[in-house]
Amino acid sequence: MALTRRKTLALIGGGTIFAATAATAGFVTSRTPTRALAPWERAGGYGDPRLDALSYGLLAPNPHNLQPWQVALEGEDSFALYHDTSRRLPHTDPYDRQLRIGFGCFLELTGIAAQASGHTVELTLFPDGPQGPVARGVMGKGGQTDPLAAHIMERRSCKEPFTDRAVEAEKAAALAEFASVHTDPALVADLRALTWEAWLTETLTPRTMQESVDLMRFGKAQINATPDGIDMGGGFLEALMLAGVFNRETAADPDSTAFQQGIAIYDEMLNATPAFVSLTTEGSAPQDHIGAGRRWLRLNLATTQLGLSLHPVSQALQEYPEMAPHYARAHELLAPQGGTVQMLGRLGYGPAIPRTPRWPLEAKRRDV
Numbered sequence: 001m002a003l004t005r006r007k008t009l010a011l012i013g014g015g016t017i018f019a020a021t022a023a024t025a026g027f028v029t030s031r032t033p034t035r036a037l038a039p040w041e042r043a044g045g046y047g048d049p050r051l052d053a054l055s056y057g058l059l060a061p062n063p064h065n066l067q068p069w070q071v072a073l074e075g076e077d078s079f080a081l082y083h084d085t086s087r088r089l090p091h092t093d094p095y096d097r098q099l100r101i102g103f104g105c106f107l108e109l110t111g112i113a114a115q116a117s118g119h120t121v122e123l124t125l126f127p128d129g130p131q132g133p134v135a136r137g138v139m140g141k142g143g144q145t146d147p148l149a150a151h152i153m154e155r156r157s158c159k160e161p162f163t164d165r166a167v168e169a170e171k172a173a174a175l176a177e178f179a180s181v182h183t184d185p186a187l188v189a190d191l192r193a194l195t196w197e198a199w200l201t202e203t204l205t206p207r208t209m210q211e212s213v214d215l216m217r218f219g220k221a222q223i224n225a226t227p228d229g230i231d232m233g234g235g236f237l238e239a240l241m242l243a244g245v246f247n248r249e250t251a252a253d254p255d256s257t258a259f260q261q262g263i264a265i266y267d268e269m270l271n272a273t274p275a276f277v278s279l280t281t282e283g284s285a286p287q288d289h290i291g292a293g294r295r296w297l298r299l300n301l302a303t304t305q306l307g308l309s310l311h312p313v314s315q316a317l318q319e320y321p322e323m324a325p326h327y328a329r330a331h332e333l334l335a336p337q338g339g340t341v342q343m344l345g346r347l348g349y350g351p352a353i354p355r356t357p358r359w360p361l362e363a364k365r366r367d368v
């Protein structure tokens, strides 16, 4: 059953899966982790320009929804953004490259939100060197609303199969401002194969798979208590959990039905991809990672504006020995002239999906 199989995606690959059929709607509504989603409602409602902007920033896409940020207000008009180094992905992101991309998304979103409320933000990256804050922002009055601001609340990372509708040339051209868009059928076929093989490598490498499994939150109570990581929610999955079919042990066990079915579903999803985007930088210093994140966030808002879905698929870009052949292949396909591919994503038309959990701003302040 297609819907059932799709939901099983969450057994292994991550993402929020809520059942969407009318028959289960009542039960599902009761399983919605309302508290974990509350920061989406609270965004912009603090009555203070800095807190308002930062409360939008924390809605940014970020690897494994780890939310490794901490913020502090400084003086009358400044804020600092820190990396909470207790939150890392040492196996799949050993150099924090992807985490820094997530910080770039946070900063760009904070800036767009600040502008929309009539403020400017002047950012300095790594103002105190590599050990200090990721950035310091000074806010002032002024700023013009960026049209992309209108799409903050609808932006998603869509971890679902896309339809076979092609991405129109004019939409691809509009996105070229932010990233390289790949619609050539031969290259798309190569990238489908690459993303699948790379995903399989991460999944079948026990320590990298375990890193994901450790971040899974099983069911509404866990998601509300720990609103980060890979949220396994919804009535369907919770029924599987109650039946003992799906839990932290089966999710990590390659012999379990859950694990095997998850593989089949990821195969289907990665193949259901009509186009890809990639984002390459010349250098690969921490500032480049932040810059790539800022571009990715704008790309994600622009895809939302155009009615397109975007899904980062990062496995082939990860830096650990088992992934090295796929990393090399990604660069051969996407950066033949040199440079570092910072982001790779699926692009197409996917279903509407729910918001993902966030820790509230209060939990991320280090100054109170």
Ligand SMILES: Cc1cc2nc3c(=O)[nH]c(=O)nc-3n(C[C@H](O)[C@H](O)[C@H](O)COP(=O)(O)O)c2cc1C
Residues within 6 Å of the ligand: 014, 015, 059, 060, 061, 062, 063, 064, 065, 098, 099, 101, 102, 105, 155, 156, 157, 158, 159, 311, 312, 313, 314, 315, 355, 356
């Ligand atoms: C640098 C980066 C890498 C990511 N890599 C993946 C990935 O490989 N697979 C995936 O499903 N999602 C990936 N994501 C998406 C996150 O899982 C997602 O942003 C997070 O769960 C929050 O969900 P949202 O973007 O829908 O708000 C990535 C996001 C970022 C910023």
